[in-house]
Amino acid sequence: MRYHFNKTVIITLFCSILLLCSGLINISQANEFTVFGPQNYVRETGGPGVVTDNFSVSNPNTQFTLKVYNGGLEDDTSIGEYVSSSEIRVNGALIVGPSNFNQNVQSLEEPVTIQSENEINVELRGKPGGVITVLVVGVDDSLPVINSITPANGVTLPDLQPTMTAELY
Numbered sequence: 245m246r247y248h249f250n251k252t253v254i255i256t257l258f259c260s261i262l263l264l265c266s267g268l269i270n271i272s273q274a275n276e277f278t279v280f281g282p283q284n285y286v287r288e289t290g291g292p293g294v295v296t297d298n299f300s301v302s303n304p305n306t307q308f309t310l311k312v313y314n315g316g317l318e319d320d321t322s323i324g325e326y327v328s329s330s331e332i333r334v335n336g337a338l339i340v341g342p343s344n345f346n347q348n349v350q351s352l353e354e355p356v357t358i359q360s361e362n363e364i365n366v367e368l369r370g371k372p373g374g375v376i377t378v379l380v381v382g383v384d385d386s387l388p389v390i391n392s393i394t395p396a397n398g399v400t401l402p403d404l405q406p407t408m409t410a411e412l413y
Contacts, residue, residue: 281379287368312352313377324375333365
């Protein structure tokens with residue numbers, strides 16, 4: 245038995261499979277991107293003080309996580325003592341507080357709500373010399389926006405070379 249397929253059907257099927265596969269790859273390989281940090285904060289002598297930093301993001305409509313490394317990052321030259329108490333606020337909201345820290349806590353990850361313009365406040369408590377490294381990371385889970393697929397539905401091409409353009413945000 246011999247099958248005959250219309251070129252339009254083949255092209256439409258090819259483009260559909262391509263779109264499906266690109267969507268599955270994007271979903272299964274969501275990437276993290278850093279919007280703030282890594283920033284080191286060191287507990288100086290004297291009373292605890294609040295350090296304020298600002299950062300902006302172009303697309304706040306994704307998942308963000310505040311990552312805190314007690315004692316600093318291992319590949320950083322400013323590794324210091326662990327802090328036993330701290331507060332970190334993002335846009336006024338307390339994300340991690342004194343009960344999250346002690347000498348046995350190496351790292352913390354907490355979800356955080358981000359806006360286009362953001363303020364982070366870090367207050368280190370405890371003995372001088374304590375260090376934390378802070379990052380805010382987002383998840384790039386956006387699927388591409390398909391702008392056009394050629395040939396249009398119902399159009400056949402003699403050379404069977406469909407094209408597709410897309411934008412990634």
